[in-house]
Amino acid sequence: MWRGTQCPMPGSSDSPETAIDTTARGALANRTGYDPRFLGPTLPLPPPTNPRIETVVLPYTHFSVVFRPDRRLAAATAVTIDGMRLVDVPRDDEWRLDPRLPEDLQAGHEIYRDNPLDKGHLVRRLDPVWGTREEADRANADTFHYTNAAPQMNVFNQGKRLWLGLEDFLLDHAERFDRKLTVFTGPVLEDSDPPYRGIKVPLRFWKVAAFVQDGELASTAYVLDQSPDLSRDAADRALAEAARAGNPPPLGAFRTFQVPVADVAEITGLDLGPLPEADLLPSDVRAARRWTLLESHDDIAL
Numbered sequence: 001m002w003r004g005t006q007c008p009m010p011g012s013s014d015s016p017e018t019a020i021d022t023t024a025r026g027a028l029a030n031r032t033g034y035d036p037r038f039l040g041p042t043l044p045l046p047p048p049t050n051p052r053i054e055t056v057v058l059p060y061t062h063f064s065v066v067f068r069p070d071r072r073l074a075a076a077t078a079v080t081i082d083g084m085r086l087v088d089v090p091r092d093d094e095w096r097l098d099p100r101l102p103e104d105l106q107a108g109h110e111i112y113r114d115n116p117l118d119k120g121h122l123v124r125r126l127d128p129v130w131g132t133r134e135e136a137d138r139a140n141a142d143t144f145h146y147t148n149a150a151p152q153m154n155v156f157n158q159g160k161r162l163w164l165g166l167e168d169f170l171l172d173h174a175e176r177f178d179r180k181l182t183v184f185t186g187p188v189l190e191d192s193d194p195p196y197r198g199i200k201v202p203l204r205f206w207k208v209a210a211f212v213q214d215g216e217l218a219s220t221a222y223v224l225d226q227s228p229d230l231s232r233d234a235a236d237r238a239l240a241e242a243a244r245a246g247n248p249p250p251l252g253a254f255r256t257f258q259v260p261v262a263d264v265a266e267i268t269g270l271d272l273g274p275l276p277e278a279d280l281l282p283s284d285v286r287a288a289r290r291w292t293l294l295e296s297h298d299d300i301a302l
Helices: 017-023 131-143 158-164 166-173 232-246 261-268 282-288
Strands: 056-059 064-067 071-081 115-122 148-153 182-188 204-213 216-225 255-259
Touching: 158 166, 158 216, 158 255, 166 182, 166 204, 204 261, 216 261, 255 261
Parallel strands: none
Antiparallel strands: 056 064, 064 071, 071 182, 115 148, 182 204, 204 216, 216 255
Protein backbone atom coordinates (compact mmCIF):
# COMPACT_ATOMS: atom_id res chain seq x y z
CA MET A 1 0.00 0.00 0.00
CA TRP A 2 1.18 3.54 -0.72
CA ARG A 3 2.33 5.01 2.54
CA GLY A 4 1.90 8.61 1.49
CA THR A 5 0.37 11.17 3.85
CA GLN A 6 -1.31 14.50 3.14
CA CYS A 7 0.04 17.77 4.60
CA PRO A 8 2.43 16.58 7.32
CA MET A 9 3.72 18.27 10.45
CA PRO A 10 4.73 21.96 10.41
CA GLY A 11 8.32 23.14 10.10
CA SER A 12 10.61 22.77 13.06
CA SER A 13 12.50 26.05 13.26
CA ASP A 14 11.57 29.63 14.12
CA SER A 15 14.94 31.25 13.45
CA PRO A 16 14.83 34.75 11.85
CA GLU A 17 16.61 33.43 8.72
CA THR A 18 14.02 30.70 8.36
CA ALA A 19 11.14 33.16 8.70
CA ILE A 20 12.44 35.07 5.67
CA ASP A 21 12.90 31.99 3.49
CA THR A 22 9.87 29.96 4.55
CA THR A 23 6.22 30.44 3.59
CA ALA A 24 4.24 31.59 6.61
CA ARG A 25 2.66 28.75 8.55
CA GLY A 26 -0.95 28.29 7.65
CA ALA A 27 -0.57 30.11 4.32
CA LEU A 28 -0.88 26.85 2.37
CA ALA A 29 -3.78 25.46 4.41
CA ASN A 30 -6.42 26.04 1.71
CA ARG A 31 -4.53 24.41 -1.17
CA THR A 32 -6.59 21.73 -2.93
CA GLY A 33 -3.81 20.48 -5.20
CA TYR A 34 -3.94 18.35 -8.31
CA ASP A 35 -7.34 17.33 -9.71
CA PRO A 36 -7.20 13.68 -10.92
CA ARG A 37 -10.46 14.10 -12.91
CA PHE A 38 -9.36 17.26 -14.72
CA LEU A 39 -9.34 15.56 -18.14
CA GLY A 40 -12.37 13.36 -17.46
CA PRO A 41 -10.63 9.97 -17.09
CA THR A 42 -9.24 9.46 -13.59
CA LEU A 43 -5.46 9.91 -13.43
CA PRO A 44 -4.33 9.42 -9.82
CA LEU A 45 -1.12 10.75 -8.36
CA PRO A 46 1.65 8.22 -9.10
CA PRO A 47 2.62 6.25 -5.98
CA PRO A 48 5.84 4.24 -5.63
CA THR A 49 5.38 0.59 -6.46
CA ASN A 50 7.74 -0.31 -3.61
CA PRO A 51 5.63 -0.24 -0.41
CA ARG A 52 8.72 0.47 1.70
CA ILE A 53 9.23 3.89 0.10
CA GLU A 54 7.43 6.54 2.12
CA THR A 55 6.11 9.68 0.46
CA VAL A 56 4.22 12.80 1.50
CA VAL A 57 1.61 14.48 -0.71
CA LEU A 58 1.88 18.29 -0.69
CA PRO A 59 -1.05 20.07 -2.40
CA TYR A 60 -0.54 23.50 -3.98
CA THR A 61 -2.62 25.52 -6.47
CA HIS A 62 -3.49 23.34 -9.50
CA PHE A 63 -0.65 20.93 -8.72
CA SER A 64 0.62 18.52 -6.09
CA VAL A 65 4.05 17.18 -5.15
CA VAL A 66 4.64 13.56 -4.17
CA PHE A 67 7.64 14.16 -1.92
CA ARG A 68 10.26 11.66 -0.76
CA PRO A 69 11.65 12.82 2.60
CA ASP A 70 14.47 10.24 2.43
CA ARG A 71 15.81 11.96 -0.71
CA ARG A 72 14.75 15.51 0.26
CA LEU A 73 13.30 15.80 -3.26
CA ALA A 74 10.06 15.09 -5.07
CA ALA A 75 9.47 11.66 -6.52
CA ALA A 76 6.77 13.09 -8.78
CA THR A 77 4.67 16.17 -9.43
CA ALA A 78 1.29 16.43 -11.13
CA VAL A 79 -0.16 19.61 -12.62
CA THR A 80 -3.31 20.47 -14.56
CA ILE A 81 -3.03 23.02 -17.38
CA ASP A 82 -6.04 24.80 -18.85
CA GLY A 83 -4.64 26.34 -22.01
CA MET A 84 -7.72 28.50 -22.59
CA ARG A 85 -7.52 30.11 -19.14
CA LEU A 86 -3.81 30.86 -18.76
CA VAL A 87 -2.99 34.20 -17.10
CA ASP A 88 0.14 36.32 -17.62
CA VAL A 89 1.55 37.20 -14.19
CA PRO A 90 4.99 38.55 -13.21
CA ARG A 91 7.63 36.00 -12.33
CA ASP A 92 8.25 35.44 -8.60
CA ASP A 93 11.88 34.45 -7.97
CA GLU A 94 11.66 34.19 -4.18
CA TRP A 95 12.22 30.53 -3.37
CA ARG A 96 10.76 29.33 -0.07
CA LEU A 97 10.71 26.31 2.18
CA ASP A 98 7.37 24.60 2.76
CA PRO A 99 6.34 24.96 6.43
CA ARG A 100 4.45 21.64 6.29
CA LEU A 101 7.75 19.74 6.23
CA PRO A 102 10.71 19.96 8.61
CA GLU A 103 13.45 22.10 7.09
CA ASP A 104 16.08 19.38 7.30
CA LEU A 105 13.97 17.20 4.98
CA GLN A 106 14.00 19.83 2.20
CA ALA A 107 16.78 20.65 -0.25
CA GLY A 108 16.92 24.39 0.36
CA HIS A 109 19.20 27.27 -0.57
CA GLU A 110 22.33 25.62 0.81
CA ILE A 111 22.28 23.06 -2.01
CA TYR A 112 22.46 25.79 -4.66
CA ARG A 113 24.81 28.27 -2.98
CA ASP A 114 28.12 29.17 -4.69
CA ASN A 115 28.00 26.55 -7.43
CA PRO A 116 26.76 26.13 -11.02
CA LEU A 117 23.53 24.37 -10.03
CA ASP A 118 20.15 25.87 -10.88
CA LYS A 119 16.92 25.38 -8.99
CA GLY A 120 15.19 23.43 -11.73
CA HIS A 121 11.40 23.78 -11.60
CA LEU A 122 9.64 20.41 -11.76
CA VAL A 123 6.17 21.89 -12.27
CA ARG A 124 6.98 24.64 -14.75
CA ARG A 125 6.13 28.10 -13.43
CA LEU A 126 3.70 28.88 -16.27
CA ASP A 127 1.73 25.64 -16.18
CA PRO A 128 -0.59 26.06 -13.13
CA VAL A 129 -0.98 29.82 -13.66
CA TRP A 130 -4.59 29.84 -14.90
CA GLY A 131 -8.08 30.63 -13.64
CA THR A 132 -8.91 33.82 -11.78
CA ARG A 133 -6.15 36.38 -11.22
CA GLU A 134 -6.08 35.42 -7.54
CA GLU A 135 -5.66 31.72 -8.42
CA ALA A 136 -2.98 32.52 -10.98
CA ASP A 137 -0.96 34.69 -8.56
CA ARG A 138 -1.19 31.98 -5.91
CA ALA A 139 -0.12 29.25 -8.33
CA ASN A 140 2.81 31.32 -9.58
CA ALA A 141 4.12 31.78 -6.03
CA ASP A 142 3.45 28.14 -5.13
CA THR A 143 5.82 26.87 -7.85
CA PHE A 144 8.70 28.61 -6.04
CA HIS A 145 8.82 26.16 -3.16
CA TYR A 146 11.98 24.09 -2.81
CA THR A 147 9.80 20.98 -2.77
CA ASN A 148 9.13 21.75 -6.47
CA ALA A 149 12.82 22.03 -7.39
CA ALA A 150 15.71 19.72 -8.17
CA PRO A 151 19.35 20.57 -9.01
CA GLN A 152 20.14 21.06 -12.68
CA MET A 153 23.27 22.39 -14.35
CA ASN A 154 23.03 26.03 -15.41
CA VAL A 155 23.78 25.26 -19.05
CA PHE A 156 21.30 26.05 -21.79
CA ASN A 157 21.58 23.93 -24.92
CA GLN A 158 19.19 22.56 -27.50
CA GLY A 159 18.25 19.59 -25.32
CA LYS A 160 17.13 21.82 -22.47
CA ARG A 161 15.39 24.21 -24.86
CA LEU A 162 13.34 21.27 -26.16
CA TRP A 163 12.54 20.13 -22.62
CA LEU A 164 11.39 23.59 -21.51
CA GLY A 165 9.17 23.96 -24.56
CA LEU A 166 7.45 20.58 -24.35
CA GLU A 167 4.30 21.80 -22.62
CA ASP A 168 3.89 24.65 -25.12
CA PHE A 169 4.30 22.23 -28.02
CA LEU A 170 1.83 19.75 -26.54
CA LEU A 171 -0.69 22.51 -25.72
CA ASP A 172 -0.52 23.64 -29.34
CA HIS A 173 -1.21 20.06 -30.38
CA ALA A 174 -4.04 19.72 -27.86
CA GLU A 175 -5.65 22.95 -29.13
CA ARG A 176 -7.25 20.90 -31.92
CA PHE A 177 -8.94 18.75 -29.27
CA ASP A 178 -9.48 19.89 -25.68
CA ARG A 179 -6.57 22.27 -24.99
CA LYS A 180 -6.12 20.80 -21.55
CA LEU A 181 -3.12 18.86 -20.31
CA THR A 182 -2.21 16.90 -17.24
CA VAL A 183 1.57 16.67 -16.83
CA PHE A 184 3.50 14.43 -14.46
CA THR A 185 7.17 15.30 -13.90
CA GLY A 186 9.99 14.35 -11.56
CA PRO A 187 13.60 13.32 -11.17
CA VAL A 188 14.70 9.73 -11.71
CA LEU A 189 15.85 8.92 -8.17
CA GLU A 190 18.60 6.30 -8.35
CA ASP A 191 20.60 4.94 -5.41
CA SER A 192 23.71 5.56 -7.53
CA ASP A 193 23.05 9.30 -7.95
CA PRO A 194 26.14 11.34 -6.95
CA PRO A 195 26.11 12.77 -3.40
CA TYR A 196 26.46 16.49 -2.78
CA ARG A 197 25.79 18.59 0.34
CA GLY A 198 23.56 16.02 1.99
CA ILE A 199 21.50 15.02 -1.05
CA LYS A 200 21.99 12.84 -4.11
CA VAL A 201 21.83 14.83 -7.35
CA PRO A 202 19.55 13.21 -9.98
CA LEU A 203 21.13 12.68 -13.38
CA ARG A 204 17.84 12.24 -15.27
CA PHE A 205 14.35 13.74 -15.22
CA TRP A 206 11.10 12.44 -16.66
CA LYS A 207 7.86 13.89 -17.93
CA VAL A 208 4.58 12.25 -18.98
CA ALA A 209 1.91 14.39 -20.62
CA ALA A 210 -1.72 13.28 -20.85
CA PHE A 211 -4.60 14.73 -22.84
CA VAL A 212 -7.82 13.67 -24.53
CA GLN A 213 -7.56 13.06 -28.26
CA ASP A 214 -10.56 12.00 -30.35
CA GLY A 215 -12.42 11.26 -27.13
CA GLU A 216 -9.74 8.91 -25.80
CA LEU A 217 -6.98 9.31 -23.21
CA ALA A 218 -3.57 9.82 -24.85
CA SER A 219 -0.09 10.10 -23.33
CA THR A 220 3.52 10.71 -24.32
CA ALA A 221 6.71 10.44 -22.25
CA TYR A 222 10.10 12.12 -22.22
CA VAL A 223 13.43 11.85 -20.39
CA LEU A 224 15.95 14.66 -19.86
CA ASP A 225 19.48 13.36 -19.28
CA GLN A 226 22.26 15.43 -17.71
CA SER A 227 24.68 12.56 -17.17
CA PRO A 228 28.38 13.43 -17.64
CA ASP A 229 29.34 13.42 -21.32
CA LEU A 230 32.02 10.79 -20.76
CA SER A 231 32.44 7.05 -21.04
CA ARG A 232 30.76 5.13 -18.22
CA ASP A 233 34.02 4.39 -16.38
CA ALA A 234 35.34 7.93 -16.82
CA ALA A 235 32.03 9.39 -15.68
CA ASP A 236 32.02 7.18 -12.57
CA ARG A 237 35.56 8.32 -11.73
CA ALA A 238 34.69 11.98 -12.26
CA LEU A 239 31.59 11.73 -10.07
CA ALA A 240 33.52 9.95 -7.32
CA GLU A 241 36.32 12.54 -7.40
CA ALA A 242 33.82 15.41 -7.18
CA ALA A 243 32.15 13.75 -4.19
CA ARG A 244 35.50 13.34 -2.38
CA ALA A 245 36.33 17.00 -3.01
CA GLY A 246 32.88 18.20 -1.93
CA ASN A 247 32.22 19.67 -5.38
CA PRO A 248 28.98 19.49 -7.37
CA PRO A 249 28.93 16.56 -9.80
CA PRO A 250 30.36 17.30 -13.27
CA LEU A 251 27.14 17.06 -15.25
CA GLY A 252 26.85 17.03 -19.01
CA ALA A 253 24.81 18.96 -21.55
CA PHE A 254 21.11 18.15 -21.53
CA ARG A 255 19.71 15.58 -23.96
CA THR A 256 15.95 15.14 -24.37
CA PHE A 257 14.44 11.83 -25.49
CA GLN A 258 10.93 10.65 -26.28
CA VAL A 259 10.52 7.27 -24.61
CA PRO A 260 7.78 4.68 -24.02
CA VAL A 261 5.60 5.62 -21.04
CA ALA A 262 6.15 2.11 -19.69
CA ASP A 263 9.90 2.80 -19.56
CA VAL A 264 9.29 5.84 -17.33
CA ALA A 265 7.24 3.67 -14.99
CA GLU A 266 10.09 1.15 -14.87
CA ILE A 267 13.01 3.53 -14.29
CA THR A 268 11.13 5.56 -11.66
CA GLY A 269 9.41 2.71 -9.81
CA LEU A 270 6.13 4.65 -9.99
CA ASP A 271 2.65 3.38 -10.77
CA LEU A 272 1.47 5.47 -13.73
CA GLY A 273 -1.99 3.94 -13.82
CA PRO A 274 -3.61 3.93 -17.29
CA LEU A 275 -0.91 6.08 -18.93
CA PRO A 276 1.33 3.31 -20.37
CA GLU A 277 -1.63 1.82 -22.23
CA ALA A 278 -2.54 5.27 -23.63
CA ASP A 279 0.95 5.84 -25.11
CA LEU A 280 0.85 7.40 -28.60
CA LEU A 281 4.16 5.83 -29.61
CA PRO A 282 3.73 3.16 -32.31
CA SER A 283 3.48 -0.34 -30.87
CA ASP A 284 6.69 -1.50 -32.57
CA VAL A 285 8.66 1.37 -30.99
CA ARG A 286 7.22 0.53 -27.57
CA ALA A 287 7.97 -3.15 -28.01
CA ALA A 288 11.57 -2.37 -28.98
CA ARG A 289 11.84 0.06 -26.03
CA ARG A 290 13.41 2.55 -28.41
CA TRP A 291 14.39 5.98 -27.09
CA THR A 292 14.40 8.77 -29.69
CA LEU A 293 16.84 11.63 -29.19
CA LEU A 294 14.93 14.79 -30.03
CA GLU A 295 16.59 17.38 -32.22
CA SER A 296 13.39 19.42 -32.52
CA HIS A 297 9.76 19.17 -31.51
CA ASP A 298 9.02 17.95 -35.04
CA ASP A 299 10.69 14.66 -34.02
CA ILE A 300 7.95 13.92 -31.47
CA ALA A 301 5.64 11.04 -32.39
CA LEU A 302 2.01 11.95 -31.71
